[in-house]
Amino acid sequence: MFSALQDRVGQxxxxxxxxxxxxxxxxxxxxxxxxxxxxxxxGLRRSGARLLVCKSGVLRHKPPNVFWIDCQQRRYxxxxxxxxxxxxxxxxxxxxxVDVGGSEQASLSYLAxxxxxxxxxxxxxxxxxxxAQFIVANKDMEPELACIDSSGRASGMGxxxxxxxxxxxxxxLVRRLxxxxxxxxxxxxxxxxxxxxxxxxxRVWVKAASIQxxxxxxxxxxxxxxxxxxxxxxxxxxxxxxxx
Amino acid sequence: xAGLELLSDQGYRLDGRKATEVRKVQARMGVFAQADGSxxxxxxxxxxxxxxxxxxxxxxxxSRTLHDRAxxxxxxxxxxxxxxxxxxxxxxxxxxxxxxxxxxxxxxxAVMTQLYPRSQIDIYVKILQSDGGNxxxxxxxxxxxxxxxxxxxxxxxxxxxxxxxDETPLADLCYAEESGGVSSLALALxxxxxxxxxxxxxxxxxxxxxxxxxxxxMIACKGxxxxxxxxxxxxxxxxxxxxxE
Amino acid sequence: xxxxxxxxxxxxxxxxxxxxxxxxxxRQTYDYRTIKVTFGTDYGCxxxxxxKTRVMAxxxxxxxxxxxxxxxxxxxFFNIELSPxxxxxxxxxxxxxxxxxxxxxxERCLRNSKCIDTESLCVVSGEKVWQIRVDVHVLNHxxxxxxxxxxxxxxxLCHFRRPDVSTQGDEIxxxxxxxxxxxxxxxxHMPICVSFSFFQQGTYLLVDPCEREERVMDGLLxxxxxxxxxxxxxQSSGGIMLLKEQVMRCSKIASVKVSEITELVGKALENDRKxxxxxxxxxxxxxxxxxxxxxxxxxxxxxxxxxVTEKVDDIIQKAEVPPLSVPSPSLPVPGVGQVGQNTWGLDxxxxxxxxxxxxxxSSGEEEEKGTKTQKExxxxxxxxxxxxxxxxxxxxxxxx
Numbered sequence: 001m002f003s004a005l006q007d008r009v010g011q012x013x014x015x016x017x018x019x020x021x022x023x024x025x026x027x028x029x030x031x032x033x034x035x036x037x038x039x040x041x042x043g044l045r046r047s048g049a050r051l052l053v054c055k056s057g058v059l060r061h062k063p064p065n066v067f068w069i070d071c072q073q074r075r076y077x078x079x080x081x082x083x084x085x086x087x088x089x090x091x092x093x094x095x096x097x098v099d100v101g102g103s104e105q106a107s108l109s110y111l112a113x114x115x116x117x118x119x120x121x122x123x124x125x126x127x128x129x130x131x132a133q134f135i136v137a138n139k140d141m142e143p144e145l146a147c148i149d150s151s152g153r154a155s156g157m158g159x160x161x162x163x164x165x166x167x168x169x170x171x172x173l174v175r176r177l178x179x180x181x182x183x184x185x186x187x188x189x190x191x192x193x194x195x196x197x198x199x200x201x202x203r204v205w206v207k208a209a210s211i212q213x214x215x216x217x218x219x220x221x222x223x224x225x226x227x228x229x230x231x232x233x234x235x236x237x238x239x240x241x242x243x244x
Numbered sequence: 245x246a247g248l249e250l251l252s253d254q255g256y257r258l259d260g261r262k263a264t265e266v267r268k269v270q271a272r273m274g275v276f277a278q279a280d281g282s283x284x285x286x287x288x289x290x291x292x293x294x295x296x297x298x299x300x301x302x303x304x305x306x307s308r309t310l311h312d313r314a315x316x317x318x319x320x321x322x323x324x325x326x327x328x329x330x331x332x333x334x335x336x337x338x339x340x341x342x343x344x345x346x347x348x349x350x351x352x353x354a355v356m357t358q359l360y361p362r363s364q365i366d367i368y369v370k371i372l373q374s375d376g377g378n379x380x381x382x383x384x385x386x387x388x389x390x391x392x393x394x395x396x397x398x399x400x401x402x403x404x405x406x407x408x409x410d411e412t413p414l415a416d417l418c419y420a421e422e423s424g425g426v427s428s429l430a431l432a433l434x435x436x437x438x439x440x441x442x443x444x445x446x447x448x449x450x451x452x453x454x455x456x457x458x459x460x461x462m463i464a465c466k467g468x469x470x471x472x473x474x475x476x477x478x479x480x481x482x483x484x485x486x487x488x489e
Numbered sequence: 490x491x492x493x494x495x496x497x498x499x500x501x502x503x504x505x506x507x508x509x510x511x512x513x514x515x516r517q518t519y520d521y522r523t524i525k526v527t528f529g530t531d532y533g534c535x536x537x538x539x540x541k542t543r544v545m546a547x548x549x550x551x552x553x554x555x556x557x558x559x560x561x562x563x564x565x566f567f568n569i570e571l572s573p574x575x576x577x578x579x580x581x582x583x584x585x586x587x588x589x590x591x592x593x594x595x596e597r598c599l600r601n602s603k604c605i606d607t608e609s610l611c612v613v614s615g616e617k618v619w620q621i622r623v624d625v626h627v628l629n630h631x632x633x634x635x636x637x638x639x640x641x642x643x644x645x646l647c648h649f650r651r652p653d654v655s656t657q658g659d660e661i662x663x664x665x666x667x668x669x670x671x672x673x674x675x676x677x678h679m680p681i682c683v684s685f686s687f688f689q690q691g692t693y694l695l696v697d698p699c700e701r702e703e704r705v706m707d708g709l710l711x712x713x714x715x716x717x718x719x720x721x722x723x724q725s726s727g728g729i730m731l732l733k734e735q736v737m738r739c740s741k742i743a744s745v746k747v748s749e750i751t752e753l754v755g756k757a758l759e760n761d762r763k764x765x766x767x768x769x770x771x772x773x774x775x776x777x778x779x780x781x782x783x784x785x786x787x788x789x790x791x792x793x794x795x796x797v798t799e800k801v802d803d804i805i806q807k808a809e810v811p812p813l814s815v816p817s818p819s820l821p822v823p824g825v826g827q828v829g830q831n832t833w834g835l836d837x838x839x840x841x842x843x844x845x846x847x848x849x850x851s852s853g854e855e856e857e858k859g860t861k862t863q864k865e866x867x868x869x870x871x872x873x874x875x876x877x878x879x880x881x882x883x884x885x886x887x888x889x
Contacts, residue, residue, distance in 0.1 A: 087496045099494055126311060127497035161498035163505075205498070211506050215513065307491075342593040345586060345726075352728035429723070439730035443710070445723040446601040451740055454720060458733050 002036045009061040019051040041068025072172045076201035078102045078137035085199030086130045101201045112146035114154035129161035164207030173225045187236045250409045266416040269471045273392045273479045281393025285385035289375035294385035296393040298365030314360040318347040322371040350432045353441040356396045376419035377405040399434040404464040413460035431461040435469040492578045503705045521697045526757040533649030537641040541631035546641035547624050548649040555618040563610020564620040576630035598713040602721035606675040632699035639682040680721040682713040683743040687729050712743040716751040
């Protein structure tokens with residue numbers, strides 16, 4: 001199955017495609033039988049001895065043995081460990097209710113900020129933007145956020161956002177922005193200096209030197225959602241010439 | 245009703261008024277004992293009753309609570325005996341809902357809602373006899389009721405309906421004039437600052453006449469505000485005489 | 490569904506941008522988004538796109554008994570449906586405040602201004618009149634539903650044709666569209682709504698707010714006018730305080746916008762009328778942009794073909810008259826697919842040469858043999874051109 005999967009890396013798979021583990025029907029008697037371990041990511045499900053594809057997208061591979069389907073969607077489903085941008089909707093007692101764009105609102109305890117104690121409460125108002133990560137996010141429980149990592153430091157999380165613009169993009173673009181050697185990010189770097197906060201729930205916050213530049217960056221990112229790489233580079237080049 | 249002259253050559257209207265005259269306004273405040281504020285207002289033959297409860301806690305949907313302001317909830321209804329033909333559906337139809345929304349909008353502009361966060365103010369208005377200018381009479385009655393309830397407001401809210409006939413603006417239309425197909429404009433004004441809280445106009449009017457019409461409406465509203473002012477002062481005098489030792 | 494809350498940061502940014510006279514999509518303060526009007530196959534069906542806001546209006550008619558108070562006038566009924574597909578906040582069936590507001594405003598704008606001649610809708614006075622029903626469906630909500638709905642409603646009314654009717658004593662016969670041409674409604678004038686949104690207690694004004702701007706605005710002023718500069722309706726909503734000067738300024742801006750929009754609607758109606766007269770296919774499906782995979786079928790794109798023109802002239806001189814129809818999709822080069830009629834004269838020549846090659850045995854003409862070698866070169870050139878010059882080319886690679 002490993003080789004079958006490896007063959008189809010980079011191809012588009014549709015729900016219903018399956019991989020059976022008994023395609024390699026020849027077992028060589030001389031070599032020791034290696035047990036192969038496959039890690040299935042989002043979009044792949046195991047049912048018995050078969051591996052089923054349940055989302056449509058491109059099959060990706062990360063060596064040594066991780067496979068997943070890169071699919072395009074707009075609605076976010078909370079997952080543990082992911083960093084997202086949330087909007088505070090209510091303060092009730094010791095807990096903030098935060099909207100992250102999922103099926104229900106996440107809760108955030110006021111103690112989950114750096115340097116917060118019972119006496120020293122964080123300054124968070126209704127309507128503020130927060131950058132936080134999920135500590136509990138499964139399908140059975142209400143999701144919980146924290147603005148603090150496991151060692152107790154903020155590391156970039158917390159309240160932010162004076163003077164920038166928040167907008168929505170698809171989840172695919174967000175993942176492309178956050179990928180290690182991102183084309184989109186390097187193109188954007190050449191335009192003008194700006195501050196960018198990217199949440200995995202499809203929300204992006206931009207702040208540039210002037211309002212006009214902020215609007216330009218926001219519009220560029222929203223339109224590059226649906227463009228190929230060449231078209232995007234052409235658009236960025238046009239904007240750069242116009243801006244200079 | 246063809247041939248009925250809405251404005252005669254001498255400048256008299258159907259009921260003998262001149263073009264800029266407003267009908268006679270009579271009002272009483274504090275007519276109900278159990279409401280926080282109430283008022284009864286007659287403008288010509290149109291009679292309206294307004295009752296105010298509040299500020300009290302949110303009832304109904306808790307989700308509509310605003311964390312920094314009070315919610316104003318208005319209900320406009322007409323008594324079934326108020327019109328010439330018995331009204332089948334006094335409230336809940338589209339026109340009444342629209343009137344309620346307009347009243348709400350008018351009072352949201354005038355009442356200082358930031359002083360009462362997370363609470364609700366109810367304003368109920370009922371038309372007992374309808375003879376034109378329903379909206380304006382409701383607004384005037386509701387203003388008095390809100391003042392009677394002691395809820396702080398930025399200014400009086402006075403409203404008037406004006407129509408346009410033969411190049412002349414007619415202030416305070418009655419039912420016969422309204423149904424004669426005259427372009428009518430309803431204006432709710434805060435008289436001291438000259439700010440318009442609500443502006444509503446139906447039927448065709450050439451753009452050049454708009455300014456004259458708004459001007460006439462503002463003058464009429466200022467006239468009404470003087471009368472309302474008188475009523476409030478008199479009421480306060482009576483009440484203070486009763487409570488003074 | 491509850492809508493996503495608006496964060497303080499977005500609100501502050503939008504207000505600051507408006508103070509600097511910048512809008513989210515780069516418009517000026519008094520600019521409308523692009524308006525597109527398309528018609529369906531039936532008379533009376535019209536789609537209006539105002540930026541991303543999309544609205545559909547459909548007019549229908551039937552014969553009913555008239556109202557008792559007006560026995561010789563027809564009835565016009567308006568209805569705006571806020572479909573849940575337009576926005577996650579719209580719920581099916583519930584008459585929300587917004588729905589009541591939009592319905593009442595549309596009624597006041599179109600009915601009270603008497604834009605339709607209702608007396609001409611009377612068939613038998615006191616017994617039978619036409620009831621015209623205008624249904625407006627909101628398909629996508631990106632702000633300013635009122636303007637889009639009013640444009641859609643009045644355009645659909647102008648586009649609509651009702652069946653012809655004749656009375657003989659007590660009998661009335663309704664003719665179907667095949668028997669007698671349907672008659673258009675008599676529309677006196679076209680009222681169009683223009684919406685102004687106010688920010689910062691009336692200091693800043695924007696025309697045609699989009700959805701995010703609507704969420705931040707203090708209040709809205711809607712002015713309905715026709716192109717004769719008659720105001721049909723004014724309505725202020727939201728808790729704003731206006732000054733008389735602001736209202737006058739808005740009415741002046743509205744008159745300019747209304748005349749532009751009326752012109753656009755008139756042109757769209759005219760185009761549709763011409764298309765129907767000429768017998769072309771018309772309707773919603775036809776007006777959608779064609780997105781078929783055709784490698785060589787594009788709109789006219791200016792192409793630098795200097796080096797090829799000489800070869801073209803040679804070939805044209807030497808070749809025969811090209812055949813008029815292409816029998817089946819031909820594959821000049823592996824990897825280039827072509828479906829449908831192409832618009833390049835060069836390729837017609839090439840096809841003709843291709844067929845010539847196939848018919849070589851049967852016809853055996855010298856010219857074709859002579860041009861065969863040139864055709865090889867041309868094939869390559871053609872492929873290059875289609876790769877580099879044309880913008881929208883999808884090259885299908887057959888399975889190897």
